Amino acid sequence: xxxxxxxxxxxxxxxxxxxxxxxxxxxxxxxxxxxxxxxxxxxxxxxxxxxxxxxxxxxxxxxxxxxxxxxxxxxxxxxxxxxxxxxxxxxxxxxxxxx
Numbered sequence: 001x002x003x004x005x006x007x008x009x010x011x012x013x014x015x016x017x018x019x020x021x022x023x024x025x026x027x028x029x030x031x032x033x034x035x036x037x038x039x040x041x042x043x044x045x046x047x048x049x050x051x052x053x054x055x056x057x058x059x060x061x062x063x064x065x066x067x068x069x070x071x072x073x074x075x076x077x078x079x080x081x082x083x084x085x086x087x088x089x090x091x092x093x094x095x096x097x098x099x
Contacts, residue, residue: 006045009037014081026085029092033059033082042082053087 011032013019019030033042039057046054060083064076086092 001041001044005041006049009034009041009045010049022083023092027088027091028083028085031082031084033080035061035078035080037080037082039082042084046084050092052090052092054084055087056085058083058085 011034014030014032016030022028022030029046031042031046037059039059042059043054043057046052060081062079062081064078067074067076
């Protein structure tokens, strides 16, 4: 996989209450990824860009929410989320600890 595709696959980290819990308890990281990304592409991109070993990748398709803007109804776009489990001894920290 070329370098450009790696940056297209990983859109960014998904930081939420659930993702911080799984990061602490299960050594997993959540990412927003491209809708057409495969598990193999996600694994290769994370291993190459962050220099860690990936044990497992699970993906979830998230449906966009319906929103009302006054009398106009709209919809947020659908997106894909990947839960990446890291091997023992490997760690990713996006937030950075406050000492």
